[in-house]
Amino acid sequence: MKKAQSLIAIFFLLFASVVKAQSYPTWTSAEMYQALRKLNVLGSVLYVAAHPDDENTRLITYLSKDRLYRTGYLSMTRGDGGQNLIGNEQGIELGLIRTQELLAARRVDGGEQFFTRAYDFGFSKNPEETFTKWDKEKILSDVVWVIRNFQPDIVITRFPTTGEGGHGHHTASAILANEAFKAAADPSRFPEQLKWVKPWQARCVLFNSFNFGGNNTITDDQLKVDVGGYNPLLGKSYGEIAAESRSQHKSQGFGVPASRGESYESFKTTAGTSPSKDIMDGIDLSWKRIEGGDKVAVSIDAITQSFDLLHPERSVPGLVKLYQQISGLKDGYWKAQKLKEVKELIAQCSGLFLEATTTEQFSVQTDSLRINMAFNNRQGVQAVLQTVNITDAFDSTLKVTLPKNRNIAFSRKLYVPVSNNITQPYWLANKMEEGYFNVNDQQLIGQPDVQPSYKMIALISIEGQDFRFERPVKYKFTDPVKGELYEPVVIVPKVLVSVDPPTVIRTAKETPEFAVTLKANKRMAAAPDARIELEAKLKPAVLRTGLPLLEKDYVVGYEAKVQDTISSDYRGVSVVTGGEVYNQGLRSIHYDHIPFIAYYKAAVLQTSFVDLKIVNKRIGYIVGAGDKVPASLEQMGYEVVMLGDKELSRINLQQFDAIISGVRAYNTNEWLNAYYDKLMKYVQEGGNLIVQYNTSSNVGPVKAKIGPYPFNISRTRVTDEKAEVTFVKPDHPVLNYPNKITQQDFAGWIQERSIYHGSDWDKNFETILTMHDPGEKADAGSLLIAKYGKGYFTYTGIVFFRELPAGVPGAYRLLANIIGLNRKKAF
Known part of the structure; x- marks a missing residue:
């Protein structure tokens, strides 16, 4: 007893200051009431597509916040192969960014997030190509695993199996979802999973048909649901919430305007039993799904009817009894899920503040780390802090009554052994294959994020019932501009x-x-x-x-x-x-x-x-959406000067032997409009302007003229990095000076050849190369060159931004020749 009293004294002495912010999200009373209503809904939906930003956020919002279903989004990939609008990260680094953007989107629209092990290796034109890299059986097992864990009543796909989605990954995601629908229910398929899960049969697979990208897959006979309602508890329409969710995909430039008013989504059954009036036709969404559940529904109704928005803590005794009531039911999926929901409601209605933080972001192996723990029973419910431990590092028995709205805090120093693994995204822990990550732990598959380096586990008795609450240990600091901030704690080697x-x-x-x-x-x-x-x-x-x-x-x-x-x-x-x-x-x-x-x-x-020769020396580089080409140019021996709005406005461009615009420069920099005449004068007087790819999509559409002669930007791309390249004009300077370009220069490329080719070009443009994916006709728009006055203008979709950082010799040699076009040389 004396030990417990002395610990209490230490709590108050060590931390007298008030905790000013929360690392764990708290709810408004309206959100608590919404969660109470959700307790009486036993239904789940799994949405399936290929990439971050593929999901229908309006439908997910409607399903999770109006229909109150447990709603998940399974993305086959983490979006590693896309283009990055906000920085120069590519590959797995871009996948890490897009993973967090997806999680941010789910925090807005109320869904849960899952992934398979599939790697986004870039644009794929058909599912056959996709499956040559993904290992279809392996990724199918991941989809089955998520379905068996999540147990959706229905599965919804964003894309059809018939190819209208355009991208091979899109079609592949639908094929996998439909095959997994059957395989998940078959105990002979992936039986190794049955150690942890049971077979699960969803009722149907619905294709969420669409009208975009030039494809209208909506027909009059399809089931239609209005998802455009307004939620007065949240103060927003589902279209407004969905826009906020979708706008989290910032690296892809997917900010969208909010929508209001009725908005219909259409559905076509591709597997299972077809619904006729509602997507959940024939599915019992009540507590009748569980034996003895009728009485639970009555208890929830009583708590909901008596809920006091100003005093949510008055519902805590009833919620504790509800928790005990559900605990007495037969074990199963919905029992476990609803116990989690009730426990969270108890914490939120109690106003419990539980936090574990450090003042150091990096926890060093064989060193120590001080962890600060803080507790506040803000609404004054009957609560006793029984025990606290940090991921098995220590375990303290306390039995401290938590008084109303008083801060109780203490700290502990932990030794960090070498056995504590460094903090690493689990999908990057092992060497990956070309088309998928190697994850050996079955129970990690599907999880969206890195597990926290440390967790605080607090056993708190509320109204006589013990509850185990977990909180990640976070690094807390104060930024003089942004205020109090929280970030993950990272375990690092010495x-x-x-x-x-x-x-x-x-x-x-x-x-x-x-x-x-x-x-x-x-x-x-x-x-x-x-x-x-x-x-x-x-x-x-x-x-x-x-x-x-x-x-x-x-x-x-x-x-x-x-x-x-x-x-x-x-x-x-x-x-x-x-x-x-x-x-x-x-x-x-x-x-x-x-x-x-x-x-x-x-x-x-x-x-x-690289057997490389260069001519010209001084390069002006117009900043774009972010790439690593400038660093590669410097390695080649060029002097590189970065050019932004300010620099272009005041300096004499004739000092540059060549000017190169970064990827998507004309998509992201509207100020380039003002410099068209100046850039054209630079070319006319003997300069060399090289424009790397810009997109023709709705993401920052090109609003400026680019070249001295008209041309358009198409969506044509060559995705096979081994695609045949034909020299249309083998004697052209760009293939001969200062480096002799041969077929060998197109060996060893990664991910793709080119994207966003030029099209409908003026007769003054010369085409130098043609290339094409298997089964497609040759296209000459990857490299367009025009002589203008004394200088040259080039538009190229060739993916130098990928090949140069990868050290591909031929890419260096070809770019050096493009840069050397305005250097006089007799042929």
Whole structure:
């Protein structure tokens, strides 16, 4: 007893200040009332599509906030292969951003988020191509797993199985959903899952038909539902909420206006029993689904009718009895789900504040971390804090009564053993295949996000009933502009290793430099054998010995030259000290609209030999939506000057041998309209203007003239990175000077050849190449070149922004030739 009293004294002494914000979302009384009503609805819907931003947010909002169904969205991919409107992240980094944007969207529209292991490898024109990379059986098993876990009454697909969705991933998602509908109910399919789940038969699969992209799949005989209602509890229409949800997809530029008024969605049955009047025809959505559930429904009605918006805490005793009542029912899916909902309602109606935070974002292996815990029983319900533990790191028995609206807080310092794994998105923990992530833990499949590094688990007795509440431990800090903020806590190793640049191109005449940077996350005395190693084919090459004492947060860089065999290769870089090896670098992504993202990437130096000649030297680069082309240009030997609105307005463009616009520059920069005449004068007087791809979609449509002669931008693209390339004008300077371009220059490309080709071009444009995907006709719009006055203008959809960072030699050589077009050379 004395120990408990002394602990209470420590609680109040350590933290006297009032906690000013909450890391865990709190509800308004209207939201609590909405959640009470949802307790009496036992129905679930799973929406299925291919990418982030494919989902119908208006329908998801309607299903979750009007019909009050448990509503989920299963995205086959994390959107890794798309284009990035807000930065230069590509591939898995873009997938990390789009994952968080999806989670932000679900927080708005009320849905839940799931994924398969499929990797978005870029645009695919048909499902056959998609399945050559996705491993159909593997991804099908993921869809079955999500269905067996989520147990939807109905499955809704965004796209049809017949191809009108346009993208091969879209069609593949519908094919998988329809096949999984049957497979999920068949115990002979993926039986290894039955250790955790049971077979599940949904009632039907509905295709949510549409009229967009030039395809109208809506017919008069389809089932139609008005989803455009207004919710007075929320103060918004479902169209308004949906617009806010969809606008979370900022990296894709999917901000949309709010809509109001009636809005119909149409549905066509593609598997199972067809509904006639409502999508849930024939499905019991009441507590009659559970034996003995009738009495539960009566209890919920009584609590709902007596709910006091000004005093939600008065409903807590009834909710606790309801929890006990549901606990007595036979175990099953809906029992477990409704117990979670009731527990959350009890916490919200009680106004319970539970928080665990740190003042350091990074938790270092073999070091310690102080965690601050705070509790406040703001509405004064009968509550006793029984025990607290942090992910099994410690367990304290307290038995402290929580007084009304008083802050009780304490802190504990935890040792962080090496056995605590570094914080890494689970889908990136293992080396991935071309078309999917390798996830070995079955129970992780489908989960949307990284598990928190630490959890606080508090056992609190409310009205005599014990409840186990979990809260992620977060890093809390105050920004002088943004105020109090919360971010994830990241477990890091003692030493981080990074290589800059990660891709180094070499020529026969040059031995370029690269830097290895070490960052110590705790004080480390280097062992006698401490060294930096570069992996090599025969034996490691030692880059550096005699490493110094590394103080905490000490950063040291070492420069080295690439001088070994002239060949393309990947080499791991490691720090070895005292028998321990460190070879991970921490990458972070920061945007205001999503949480801080951290992930680890092995310290690898990619070296690529390029037989490269360049002419011209000084490049002006007009900033676009974000790409890594400028860094590649500098490696090629060019001097690069970044050009924005201010720079274009005041400087003389004739100082540049070439000007290159970044990807989607004309989509994202309306101010480029003002510089058309200046840019054309630059070309006319002998300059060289190179415009990389812009989109023809609704995402930032091109509003400016681009070239000296008219042309349009199409949606034509060549998605096969091995597609045949034909030289239409093999004698053209762009294929001959200063580098002789051959078919070998189109070997080893990644993801795709080109996107958003030019079309309907003026006769003054020359076409140099044709390329096409299998089964399609050749298209010449990937590279359009026009002589204008003394200079040159080029529009290209060739994906230099992907190939250059990947170290593809031919991409460097071809771009060097485009840059050299205005250099005089006789042919």
